[in-house]
Structures are given as structure tokens and as C-alpha cells.
Amino acid sequence: MKVVVIGIGLIGGSFAKDIKKLYSEASIWGMDKNDSHLDEAINLGIVDQKADNESLTNADIVIVSIPVDVLVQELPNILDKVGDETVVIDAGSTKRLICQAVANHPKRRNFLACHPIAGTEFSGPSAAINRLYEGKTNIICEVEETAFKLQEKALELFQKMGMRIRYMKPDAHDKHIAYVSHLSHISSFMLGKTVIEKEKNERDIFDMAGSGFESTVRLAKSSPDMWTPIFEQNRENVVETLQEYIQNLESFKKMIEANDFEGIYNEMNNTNKIKQILNGIPLTKN
Amino acid sequence: MKVVVIGIGLIGGSFAKDIKKLYSEASIWGMDKNDSHLDEAINLGIVDQKADNESLTNADIVIVSIPVDVLVQELPNILDKVGDETVVIDAGSTKRLICQAVANHPKRRNFLACHPIAGTEFSGPSAAINRLYEGKTNIICEVEETAFKLQEKALELFQKMGMRIRYMKPDAHDKHIAYVSHLSHISSFMLGKTVIEKEKNERDIFDMAGSGFESTVRLAKSSPDMWTPIFEQNRENVVETLQEYIQNLESFKKMIEANDFEGIYNEMNNTNKIKQILNGIPLTKN
Numbered sequence: 001m002k003v004v005v006i007g008i009g010l011i012g013g014s015f016a017k018d019i020k021k022l023y024s025e026a027s028i029w030g031m032d033k034n035d036s037h038l039d040e041a042i043n044l045g046i047v048d049q050k051a052d053n054e055s056l057t058n059a060d061i062v063i064v065s066i067p068v069d070v071l072v073q074e075l076p077n078i079l080d081k082v083g084d085e086t087v088v089i090d091a092g093s094t095k096r097l098i099c100q101a102v103a104n105h106p107k108r109r110n111f112l113a114c115h116p117i118a119g120t121e122f123s124g125p126s127a128a129i130n131r132l133y134e135g136k137t138n139i140i141c142e143v144e145e146t147a148f149k150l151q152e153k154a155l156e157l158f159q160k161m162g163m164r165i166r167y168m169k170p171d172a173h174d175k176h177i178a179y180v181s182h183l184s185h186i187s188s189f190m191l192g193k194t195v196i197e198k199e200k201n202e203r204d205i206f207d208m209a210g211s212g213f214e215s216t217v218r219l220a221k222s223s224p225d226m227w228t229p230i231f232e233q234n235r236e237n238v239v240e241t242l243q244e245y246i247q248n249l250e251s252f253k254k255m256i257e258a259n260d261f262e263g264i265y266n267e268m269n270n271t272n273k274i275k276q277i278l279n280g281i282p283l284t285k286n
Numbered sequence: 287m288k289v290v291v292i293g294i295g296l297i298g299g300s301f302a303k304d305i306k307k308l309y310s311e312a313s314i315w316g317m318d319k320n321d322s323h324l325d326e327a328i329n330l331g332i333v334d335q336k337a338d339n340e341s342l343t344n345a346d347i348v349i350v351s352i353p354v355d356v357l358v359q360e361l362p363n364i365l366d367k368v369g370d371e372t373v374v375i376d377a378g379s380t381k382r383l384i385c386q387a388v389a390n391h392p393k394r395r396n397f398l399a400c401h402p403i404a405g406t407e408f409s410g411p412s413a414a415i416n417r418l419y420e421g422k423t424n425i426i427c428e429v430e431e432t433a434f435k436l437q438e439k440a441l442e443l444f445q446k447m448g449m450r451i452r453y454m455k456p457d458a459h460d461k462h463i464a465y466v467s468h469l470s471h472i473s474s475f476m477l478g479k480t481v482i483e484k485e486k487n488e489r490d491i492f493d494m495a496g497s498g499f500e501s502t503v504r505l506a507k508s509s510p511d512m513w514t515p516i517f518e519q520n521r522e523n524v525v526e527t528l529q530e531y532i533q534n535l536e537s538f539k540k541m542i543e544a545n546d547f548e549g550i551y552n553e554m555n556n557t558n559k560i561k562q563i564l565n566g567i568p569l570t571k572n
Contacts, residue, residue, distance in 0.1 A: 117496040137493055166493055173494075179481050180495040184502040190534040191473050192560040193553065194527065195465050197534075199563075206563050207423055207452055208459075209466040210403040214564055215504050216470040221561045224554035232547050241480065242539045246532055248476040248483075253528045261518050267479065268510035274478040275507045277485075277492050278500055 001026040004051045004059045006078065008032045008041040010119060011091050012065035013128025016046045019061075021130065022160045029055045041125040056081040061157065065091040069229035072101045079107040087150035089114050093177065093226075094233040095141045095170035109147040112154045115139040115173065116163060117181070121221040134162035139177075141170045178237035183245055185219045185227060186238070192220035287312040290337045290345045292364065294318045294327040296405060297377050298351035299414025302332045305347075307416065308446045315341045327411040342367040347443065351377040355515035358387045365393040373436035375400050379463065379512075380519040381427045381456035395433040398440045401425040401459065402449060403467070407507040420448035425463075427456045464523035469531055471505045471513060472524070478506035 001023050005012040008030045016028045030047030032038040041047040056062060062082060064071060071092050079102060082088060088111045092098050099113050118136040120127060138158055143151060158165060168176075195217070199206060231238050255263040287309050291298040294316045302314045316333035318324040327333040342348060348368060350357060357378050365388060368374055374397045378384050385399050404422040406413060424444055429437060444451060454462075481503070485492060517524050541549040 117494060119496065119498065121498075136496065139494065164493075176494050179484050180492070180499045183480065184477065184499045186535070186538060187473050187477050188502050189554055189557050190531060190538055191470065192557040193534050194469065194531045196557065196560065196563070197530070198465050206466070207450075208403060208425065208462050209564075210405065210422065212405065212407075212505050213466045213470045215501050216474050217560055217564065218501050219498050220554075220557050221564075222554070224551045224558065227554060228547050228551045231542055231550060232545075235542055235545075239539055239542055242535060242542075244483070245476060245480045246535050246539070248479050249472070249528060249532050249535070252472060252476055253525055253532070256517055256521055256525055256528075259518075259521075261514050264517055265510045265514045268475055268506075268508070268513060271475050271478040271482065271506050272510065274482065274503055277482070278495075278503065278507075 001060045002029065002055075002058060003027070004029045004031060004055050004062045005047065006031045006051075006062065006064045006074075007066035008037055008047060008125050008128075009065065010123050010127040010129075010132075011116070012063055013041060013044075013046045013125045014118075014130075014132035015063050015065065015091075016041075017128055017130050018133065018161050019157070020046075022157075029059070031055075037125055041128075044125055044128075046125055046128055053081055056086065057083050059083070059086050061153065062086055062088045063091065064088060067226050067229050068092045068094050068098065068233050072097050072233070075102050075111070076105055079105050079110060082107065082110055084110075085150075086110055087112055087146070087154050089154055091116055093181065093230045095139070095168075095173040097233050099142055099145075099170045108145055110150060112143070112146045112151060113141040113170070114154075115141075115177070117177075121218055123223045123226065131162070133158075136163055137166055138163040139166050139168050139173055141168055141173055143167055174234050175237050178234055178241045182230065182234060182238050183241040185222060186231075186242060187245065188217055188219035189222075192217045287346045288315065288341075288344060289313070290315045290317060290341050290348045291333065292317045292337075292348065292350045292360075293352035294323055294333060294411050294414075295351065296409050296413040296415075296418075297402070298349055299327060299330075299332045299411045300404075300416070300418035301349050301351065301377075302327075303414055303416050304419065304447050305443070306332075308443075315345070317341075323411055327414075330411055330414075332411055332414055339367055342372065343369050345369070345372050347439065348372055348374045349377065350374060353512050353515050354378045354380050354384065354519050358383050358519070361388055361397070362391055365391050365396060368393065368396055370396075371436075372396055373398055373432070373440050375440055377402055379467065379516045381425070381454075381459040383519050385428055385431075385456045394431055396436060398429070398432045398437060399427040399456070400440075401427075401463070403463075407504055409509045409512065417448070419444075422449055423452055424449040425452050425454050425459050427454055427459055429453055460520050461523050464520055464527045468516065468520060468524050469527040471508060472517075472528060473531065474503055474505035475508075478503045 028048050029051035031051045116138045314334045315337035317337045402424040
């Protein structure tokens with residue numbers, strides 16, 4: 001099995017690692033606009049050799065794990081070059097514009113639109129880890145647009161990797177993911193910003209920070225190269241979630257100002273049911 | 287050594303566990319307004335026996351780990367009952383009102399105002415864990431108001447438990463802790479609320495949540511009984527931090543609306559330095 005991974009970072013690299021374990025005969029070909037990343041991936045044994053455009057023609061699987069703005073731009077060119085038996089899988093955190101970019105492409109049936117919901121706040125080939133995707137949800141969009149045999153090939157891989165599959169429309173994906181992923185990242189970045197701004201004047205502040213702060217601010221370590229185009233592509237949904245979040249914070253603040261601590265208690269008590277909800281979420285240990 | 291722990295939950299229970307390990311001859315006496323908690327703590331072996339008011343007279347150390355509103359109310363009564371050699375240590379997340387409540391107490395010198403910055407989102411005796419405090423910061427306020435010999439006794443315990451000590455004034459403590467702890471909790475509670483409100487209509491949403499969401503929303507599992515009085519006692523500082531946080535979120539939203547994605551990139555890039563800052567924070571593993 002010949003697998004080409006375009007974009008050898010945390011996501012693509014972790015795919016490569018799992019594939020090498022699961023398919024002993026697989027050869028992994030890597031492509032990255034950053035040469036040093038590609039060399040690093042080869043040194044780390046994540047990738048067997050460098051791929052060029054011709055490698056795409058006879059690849060069984062192509063995994064495209066690059067920032068979503070580049071994805072929208074490059075996906076049609078990648079599809080141009082693949083063979084009839086190649087399935088191209090993306091891992092973009094948005095789905096509407098990506099599906100739209102190839103909607104009328106003559107090789108649309110070679111593409112399977114995916115969003116494996118897994119990751120850490122780290123990036124680059126050295127961040128790739130084994131079994132990142134085990135037990136995680138993989139959202140597949142417009143499955144009916146992909147050739148049946150190629151769906152099957154991809155699903156076999158996902159199943160071996162231990163992913164849970166959910167099928168959604170691109171619009172619904174982008175709307176929901178804004179709540180459970182994009183908003184978390186913004187709340188974390190802005191929390192980090194608020195505290196850093198304070199720290200300019202108050203040097204001791206971080207000595208007082210505990211694991212609670214560390215946990216809420218973890219996502220503020222994430223890569224701006226990856227996240228800027230996500231927010232851009234999902235602009236309207238992100239603005240809507242932010243609006244609701246700000247409104248909730250405003251009303252919490254007003255309750256404190258009005259000394260309505262019974263209201264404050266109830267707000268927190270009602271939100272405690274997140275415990276039960278979170279029990280269903282598989283955690284990344286690292 | 288006779289130790290009385292008033293309030294046998296996560297905080298008091300974890301103190302008790304460490305003390306039993308570090309001082310083989312120590313006997314732990316427990317007091318809790320919740321009888322079933324006290325029985326549970328005895329069954330779990332965290333506490334040796336139930337304490338009554340008379341137990342306070344000849345205690346070496348009294349640890350008071352109860353919600354901060356009850357603390358302000360009960361601390362003078364506790365001090366009334368302790369002996370000359372007893373050091374009373376609190377673990378409240380606010381310090382100004384607590385120090386004020388005993389400022390003119392005839393036994394003020396028996397009290398050491400502390401805030402060990404450690405915890406998890408769980409509560410009750412079963413949440414108590416070994417070495418919760420190892421490597422964590424313990425803020426001590428108004429140390430000069432405590433009798434020298436009693437300071438020494440408490441510091442020996444903290445040192446054995448592996449805590450890092452920082453000395454601060456109560457006002458400075460309350461101001462800074464609003465940023466690195468209280469704000470994190472509110473941002474997390476409101477994130478949980480925003481997503482739960484959405485989920486009423488969209489049942490699938492939580493299937494899409496990954497470890498990023500889990501991490502930012504973890505603190506929304508925290509106890510409203512503990513946190514309501516903290517926000518009440520630290521009302522002004524909390525409102526100020528919330529104001530700044532909301533302002534930062536508003537300006538991020540406006541940048542997205544204005545398609546200023548260079549600005550968005552810079553915001554995230556500048557906040558990435560939280561990585562270096564967080565490297566100094568000891569983590570709770572559990």
C-alpha cells in the first residue's frame with residue numbers, strides 16, 4: 001500500500017505512524033512545503049521517502065493535512081494528479097468551503113471529506129504520536145459523493161485506527177464545530193491575553209497560577225498558522241458563538257454586580273451537568 | 287501530634303492524607319457539618335475520629351477548609367476555643383475578608399492565613415488525594431501577625447508537604463488570584479453554559495467535542511457551594527477581570543467581523559508566549 005501524506009505535522013504525522021503500525025507493507029511518502037519538516041519526519045522514521053507530484057498517480061491513499069486556506073486552494077490540483085484508484089482524504093477543521101472547492105471537480109469521487117476530531121496543542125512532525133485517533137470521532141461529509149470502493153478503503157483504515165464515524169452535512173459540521181472547538185480556542189486565547197496583559201505590571205501573578213488556569217489556557221498554545229484560516233473560513237458561525245458566549249459572560253457579570261448570588265449559584269449548578277456530558281468524550285492523554 | 291481538620295473534603299482530606307504519611311504519630315480528628323462526609327472520611331481512613339469543640343483546646347494544628355463565607359463566620363469561634371499552642375491554618379481562596387474577620391481577635395496570633403493553590407474539579411472526602419500539594423504554591427498573608435513559634439510549626443508542615451511559600455498582602459492576593467483562578471472558572475462555566483444551551487436543540491453536538499473542549503470546560507464541573515461565596519467575597523476584583531476579558535473577546539470578534547485576519551493572527555501569536563509562562567506551573571495529574 002502506497003500512502004502519500006501532504007503536510008507532515010501533528011495530524012499527518014500521527015496518521016503516518018498509525019498506518020505504519022497497522023499495515024506492515026505500507027510505504028509512506030511525504031510532501032511538505034517546509035523542507036526541514038520533511039527531513040525531520042524522515043529522520044524520525046515517520047515518513048519513508050519524499051514524494052513528488054508523480055507519486056500521487058499511483059498512490060492508494062493520499063492524506064491532506066495542511067491549513068484549511070491552503071487546502072481549499074490545493075485540493076483541486078491534488079485531485080488533478082491522482083489515479084482512478086486513489087482516495088484523497090483531508091483532515092480540515094472546516095468543511096463547507098473545502099467541499100465547495102471541489103464540488104464540480106471531474107475527480108470529485110476520489111475525495112472523501114473528513115474531520116478527525118483529535119489533536120493536541122503542539123505542532124510539527126515531532127508532535128506526531130501513536131494512536132492519536134483511537135476512540136476519537138471522525139466526521140465524514142458528503143459521503144455519497146465519494147466512489148463506493150474508495151469509501152470502503154478509507155473506512156477500513158479508520159476502523160483499524162479505532163475511530164468512531166459520524167456522517168454530517170458540511171454546513172451542519174461547521175455550525176456545530178464552532179461551539180465545541182472553535183469557541184474553546186478563542187476563550188482560551190483571550191484568557192491568556194487578559195492575564196498576560198496584567199502580568200506586564202504584576203510580575204508575581206504567574207507564581208499564583210495553578211492547574212485550573214493551566215487547563216483553561218492550554219489551547220492558547222495552539223498554532224496561529226492553523227487557526228487563523230479556520231476562523232476565517234468559519235467566520236459567521238464563529239461570530240455567532242462568540243456573541244452568545246459574550247452575552248453569557250455579561251449576564252454573569254451583571255448578576256455579580258447586582259449581588260444576585262443565588263442567581264450565580266444557579267448558573268453554576270445548572271452548568272455542572274457538563275460532568276455527565278463530558279463522560280462521553282474520549283480524552284487525549286499527553 | 288493532634289490535628290483537627292474542619293471540613294473534610296478535597297482540600298482538608300488531602301491535608302489529612304499527607305499528614306498521616308509524614309507524621310506517623312499524628313492523630314487526625316475530623317469535623318464536618320455534613321455527617322455522612324465525616325463517616326465517609328473515617329471509612330476511607332482519612333480521619334481517625336470525630337472531633338468536638340473540646341478537641342480544639344489541645345490540638346497542635348487546626349486546618350479549616352470550608353467555604354469562604356462559613357470561614358469568615360466561624361473562624362472567630364474556632365479561635366475562641368483553641369489553646370495557646372494551637373496554630374489555626376485556613377485554606378480559603380480569598381484572603382481580605384478572612385483576615386479582616388479576625389484582625390482584632392484576642393487570639394489573632396494563633397491564626398496563619400493561607401491559600402494553598404491546589405485542587406481538582408472534584409469535591410468531597412473521596413476526592414482527597416495524596417501529595418496534592420507537592421510543588422504547589424501556598425500564599426501566606428500577614429505572616430507577621432502570627433506568633434513566631436506557630437509560624438514555624440506550620441512552615442515545617444508545608445515544607446514536608448513540598449509546598450512553595452509566597453508571602454503577600456491580603457488585598458494583593460485577592461486582586462491577582464482573580465486573574466489566574468477566579469476568571470478561569472467563570473470562563474469555563476460560561477463556555478459550558480453556551481454549549482449546553484445550544485445542545486438543547488442540537489443533540490449531536492457533544493459527539494463532536496474533543497479533548498480541547500474537555501480541557502477548557504473542565505472547571506465547569508466545580509462546586510457551586512464553594513465558588514459562589516468566593517465570587518461574592520472577591521466581587522470587585524472579579525468584575526474587573528471579567529470586564530477586561532469581555533473586552534478582549536469583543537475586540538477579537540470585531541476583528542473577525544472586519545475580516546482583519548492579520549490582526550487575528552497577531553493576537554494569537556502574541557498569546558502563544560503563554561507556553562513559556564506555563565512551563566513554570568506545576569500540574570496536577572489526575
